[in-house]
Amino acid sequence: MEGINMCADKAINTGNPAAQKAGLSPSTSIQVEEATILQLQQAMEKGEVNSQILVQQYVDRIQKYDKQGPAINAIINLNADAMNVAKALDEERATQGPRSLLHGIPIILKDNYNTKDMPTTAGSVIFKDSIPPNDAFLTNLLRKAGAVILAKANLHELSFGISTVSSLGGQTLNPYDLERNPGGSSGGTAAAIAANFAVVGMGSDTGNSIRLPSANNNLVGLRPTFGLTSRSGLVPISKTQDVGGPIARTVSDLAIVMDIIAGIVDPDDPSTELGKGKRSSSYLDSLNEESLKGKKIGILTDFFGASDEAQATNEVIKVAIDDMKKLGVEFVDITIPEIKTIDAYVVKMEFEATFNKYLDSLGEDRPVLSFREMVEEKQYLLSIDKHLTSSLGLTMDSTKYIETFNNRQKLQNVILEKMRQLNLDAILYPTVRTPPALIKEERWEETNGNLCAHSGLPAISVPAGFTANGLPVGLELLAEPFAEAKLISFGYAYEQATRHRTPPKLTP
Template identity: 45%
Template sequence: MSVRRRLGLLLVAAALPAALLTAPAHAARPAPTAVDVVGLGVAEAHTLLTQRKVTSVQLVDSYLQRIEAYEDAYGDQPGVNAVITVNRHARAEAARLDAERRSGRTRGPLHGIPIVVKDNFDTVGMPTTSGSVALRDLYPRDDATQIRKLRDAGAIILAKTNLHEFAMNITTISSLGGQTRNPYDQQRIPGGSSGGTGAAVAASFAPAGMGSDTCGSIRIPAAHNNLVGLRPTLGLSSRDGVAPLASTQDTAGPLAGSVRDVALILDATVGYDPKDPVTAAAKGNIPRSYLTGMTNNSLQGKKVGVFTDYFGTTDAAQDTNELVRAAIDDMAALGAESVELGPQPEIMAAAAAANRVRDEFERDLNAYLDAARGKPRDLARLEPPYREITLADIATSGQVTPSVLTTLRNWVDSPTLPNPSYTEKLRQRDILQAKLTELMAEHDLDALVYPTISEPPAVIGTTQSYLNCRLAGYSGFPALSVPAGFTADGLPVGVELLGEPFAEPALLSMGYAYEQATEHRTPPESTPALR
């Protein structure tokens, strides 16, 4: 019996109130429906709902059918294994939103749209586990701010998705969710740490989803799953209620099948939140809509700097290099000027020295856990203080996937902040920000361009480098990953555009023009339409 099925039975056995009941990934078996949702985006679903060609209930049923069909082993495939928990009330929520629509009330383009969210977003009525068996009974006091905003906009939280446990790596394996697989080749990783969201959206378990990005955790799954993923400027969107990895690096944002869909979700989720003081920087930096300015001609007159240091030198990187070079040529054909920047040793050195995760994780996770409810008493009693869950309790429990458990045990009793080593890392972050700004000003650039990740998705059980995440992750600058095509083996590759703080409108408009001209988005063959 799978961990997720055991979790579902535990919830039922505990006779929790109905508002708190959730289901394991395959508990719901909706009636058959004729809606084909393969490749259906948020914007297209909105149009179908507006035209009364489908209902939200039909959409929920269709996505649940796909989860039922493709999540576990089927045919000659091992199964995508992207979902930790399904929202048992999703169909009822869809029915209420359908009734609102019939009464003449709609909340906007997300009204009645099902989405999936990484299982480190606090979601009332569902556990927020960070992929860990240790936290399977951890329930949030309230929704994360971005989840609340999505609900207010009419979105339906369909399911919580797997992640690399505690968002610690890019292969997306966890003690609670197991190994998530890439729908384009189920023997390969989906990227991470938001790999469950990436795989679920690619497999059409939902038209879009939410992830978090501390270094590359939104953009890498986007690249590996032929999706669009945006790491927003640090401060544009609230991190309140998102289990932290490092507060000076963490961001949270959307993954979807198109730039337009990312913009629609961004419109609903950005803005100042007093629960996350860093978002004060967003004041005055948010457009009326991120859809504004997105045209097929948006690359005309733009200037992009080719960050050559991020092109890989391994044999495995050559296909990626060729596809990203072709993407740059396509951008030039669409009116952009490209500039070869050559080696940037000062930027590379600062990026290599600016990672604060090791310093901040224990402090930030303990603060997050302190605010949670539904804390398992047996877990809290393992280490002092005995009434609160801490990193030390989790590490002592051993209820964590082995590679992550080793890291957690090494990070218990981290040095108190601030300290000279941590202060130096913050100084290197400042140098990185200054050098990036200087480079872009020197060449009058609208964006830097480079491979999102230097190699295609790795085979499960192996590793791959993901150093290309550093420029955005450690500086706090925004970056957009857009599909750049497929290798000869049919593996997706992403091209990334990085801009200065709050340059999301420009990045989205450039990405949109490139996307519309190249049309690289193709659903995976391993999860076809249901008959």
């Protein structure tokens, strides 16, 4: 693996009382802000810190900044058992060694990931006390790898929105500007990771729900190819568009998580058969600072905004393109006019049946019997009622659904044909056409996420820098099916050359 900095000296500090609580020397502690998984693992291997200290340090930050101070309001529930889990993992490390690079690493889950020991709420008061009988498949993989689930994060209620407000969790704020929203629907996870409430987070993406909040919070987010990661045990919206994936401060952290969760067949999610044998042998080992050299990337000009506000984003992306040229990329402007004419939006036609199946999985303790009952009772934010009501009664056996679903393959074919014609390694565009929106604004028309969501193709969003008034901008790269290793490596090369990741000043 090229270019990975294993040096942890910047992460080590002294004098924090959390060390005493964890059984280490009173002079031993860790500066967790911006620390990477590799840095933390090196510190734990040296005995300079342990998982219990990390848990305490992140809990301290959550207590300081989530409901107090700037009151980011990213967290719905803290895991009361996190310290006990960390202690057991520390003891296991001492006797047997680490399970993986995630051993002892505190993580945050979007609160639509089932956890058998904590409520899984989807941000809704309806599910406030709903504890599923089993972990989500991805939750289980992360636990087996030794990750410590520190907390569950707020999301746009039932994942149907892009500003991260919910009846249970309220409004999550953007830590870079408290008057702006963090994006959504995985905005709680993104705001938490940006504010250093944990090392890495997990989100889900139906339309743009990993990449939009990553862009709005100066983070890295990946939407994997449909079928590469499991969706069983995630509170769903869409049978054919939901995917789970990581949100991280660095590309290397994202790659480490992908090495744990990708390409594993889940018997409860038939889509994972598509990803069988398609994962990289190691996403972490694929990282290469020279990976962009000699590559050809298409700039999708159709996906740049034309409004005055969009110009701030466009300027940042133009600089990013110039930086990539210096790294050896050949760019060509492209348009794909067919994108505008192919209707591949199936989400609302899949919502009711998919949601009912999830409710059935909760057994007799489910808080509502059916999607219809939930819609009729309206115990959720009225702002999402139009989405839910318009989904009621739609089915996946209608002619309209079959035609629209088949358009997904048409859309993918059009994109891949353009890439073949021009010999492109990837396609580039802004993750969002405008900077983070003001609280309660949902500019669906400004998001670019549906291109990969509707086509089933993978895409990564990486920090591209900041506007003149300090708002984060994300750059998205899309490629062919199961090209995650390439996209991650491209993102890494750009990240290492530009170093745009900057923590928010409001949560020092």
